[in-house]
Amino acid sequence: MPPAPLEDESGLLSGSGLVAEKAKRLAKLDDMRAGGAEPYPYRFDRTHTLAEVRAEHGSLEAGTETDARVAVAGRMMLKREQGKLIFATLRDRSDELQLFISKATVGDDAFEFIANLDLGDWVGVGGVVMATRKGELSVKVETLQLLSKAVRPLPDKWKGLTDTDTRYRQRYADLIVNEQARRNFQVRHAVISSFRNTLSGHGYIEVETPVLHVEAGGAHARPFITHHNTLDMNLYLRIALELHLKRLIVGGMERVFEIGRIFRNEGISTRHNPEFTMMESYQAFADVSDIIALTEELIVTAARDALATTVVDIDGEQVDLAEPWRQARMIDLVAVAIGVEVHPSQPVEQLRALAAQHGVSCAPRWGSGKIIEELFEATAEHMLVRPTFVTGHPVETSPLARTDRNDPFLTERFELFVNRRELANGYSELNDPVEQRMRFEDEQAAKDAGDDEATGVDEDYLRALEYGMPPTGGLGIGMDRVAMLLAGAQSIKEIILFPTLRPEVH
RNA sequence: GCGCCUCUAGCUCAAUGGUAGAGCAGUGGACUUUUAAUCCAUUGGUUCAGGGUUCGAGCCCCUGGGGGCGCACCA
DSSP, X not given: OOOOOOOOSSSGGGSOHHHHHHHHHHHHHHHHHHTTOOSSOSOOOOSOOHHHHHHHHTTOOTTOEEEEEEEEEEEEEEEEEETTEEEEEEXXXXXXXXXXXXXXXXXXXXXXXXXXXXXXOEEEEXXXXXXXXXXXXXXXXXXXXXXXXXXXXXXXXXXXXXXHHHHHHTHHHHHHHOHHHHHHHHHHHHHHHHHHHHHHHTTOEEOOOOSEESSOOSSSSOOOEEEETTTTEEEEEOSOSHHHHHHHHHTTOOEEEEEEEEEOOSOOOSSOOSEEEEEEEEEETOOHHHHHHHHHHHHHHHHHHHHSSSEEEETTEEEETTSOOEEEEHHHHHHHHHSSOOOTTSOHHHHHHHHHHTTOOOOTTOOHHHHHHHHHHHHTGGXXXXXXXXXXXXXXXXXXXXEETTEEEEESEEEEEXXXXXXXXXXXXXXXXHHHHHHHHHXXXXXXXXXXXXXXXXXXXXXXXXXXXXXXXXXXXXXXXHHHHXXXXXXXXXXXXXXXXXXXXX
16 A cells, blocks of 8 residues: 555645655654554664675675675665665665665565655665675665654755854754764774773773862863852862872872863863863873873874874874974973073063063063963964973972972973974872972962962862872873864864854744 | 854855845656666745845845854963
8 A cells, every 4th residue: 555645734745945844754754653653663673784784795796686684774865766776875873885675676565665765764674785787785675664764854965064053053963964073073982992091001090080179270270160059059160180180199099090071161262162071190100201101102092093093184284193202391492482591580570571572461470480481372382283292381380290300490391282282281290298288379379369260279189198199190181182183173163072152042 | 352254945055236046955757777866847035133224135234143263361
């Protein structure tokens, strides 16, 4: 029995446009149910992914048919009707494969049903593997079952979505039609997986620490504030993982890492999303030099794992990440950039004058170290395209880092820059509770003076340090930015599945 | 927050201030080897919203909204 003609009570079914299109597809569902079929079955047993079919039969000669019976499932992306034959393109996560549907094989009713399917419908198929006369590997369909209906039409089958707003808001649609988006998130997964493997191989264990903090410390950023009802107190969403992980080093866990979401109440740009993913690791008995080596290993290994190459395109330049990465002190980079030696031991007036010469405006409370860092950002940072470890940050801007063993004004710290972007930050950890208290008090003073990104004194963290933290090297890596680098993404929104957007207006 | 750009059919895009169009998708038809199938026919519009100028506004002006880019912010 051919399906009964669709009724058109509202007049919608004769029209076009989204409303009519949805009405037509919903009517097909009603029609199926009226015929006793379930358009949303509970499960489907497949024997092969599409990639597995291709792997087993990819070399099949044109015009041959096997007796290999397979069950595959996926979304129907394209349909080419040719009289008593239909060719359809099926896609699952692994691959795409052609379906070959012959009226003579499936029978008149099933053929009519298949011809009535819409692009975007999920189907489960049973059939045999064959290759068409043109040599296209296909499944010759014997049975076909609708697994779920696409009531809403897919975007343009060839051009996909181009409007970035729609792509980010409707990431589900973006993933259906844009190969590049699917690839970006595979790269992201491979990077995170690779990091876990590398760290595990070095004896690190993965931990989870609180997202809700009483004190938002470990970085210099404005936090999000939330409220706990039962405790009747404000809490902060974490801006870093650092202070809890180092408590675990005090506890003797020796090597820990966490990959977690952190939240900073700052601007949104192609490089910033309010919530993003940070990997932080801490290793007892290590110092900054060990951590620099680890950073390089993590990222180079991730490139191999995600891309099967260490060569990446950075701003149009082919860069082999496997080549050793440059190291340079911040003060030396500034000196080269402005032609004048700088050091945080210099009087603040002198540095203030230099800053003015280079268009850097200084807040009154800034000391020499902070001004040098601002000078670095204004004059040197933009030149760091190839991977560069910038080292020796001033003590003033590094309240959790250990003082350089050879220079009391600098710290044993580095930031990794690639393509002008900061990707990682690490240091020999400050483990002297007395000195840490003084650094915190400096921060508190800045906070009291109106710096809303400064943190206060974390007494519990100081108590932990008083129990004794071994010498420790720590690292933080922005996972989104590593994923951007390896995926070649120009915006952080391209590697965050659901980036922060204003609510949609209707 | 500031500046520049942008918003037209479900999707991708056109349209000197003068009747809003095309391709894809959809609908009807032909076709047993297609590959973004092809061919014939055809439906589909609050031009982001609201004002204004004009005989006449998708287009010009103002206000508002979404988005993009840049700046600022982001140790």
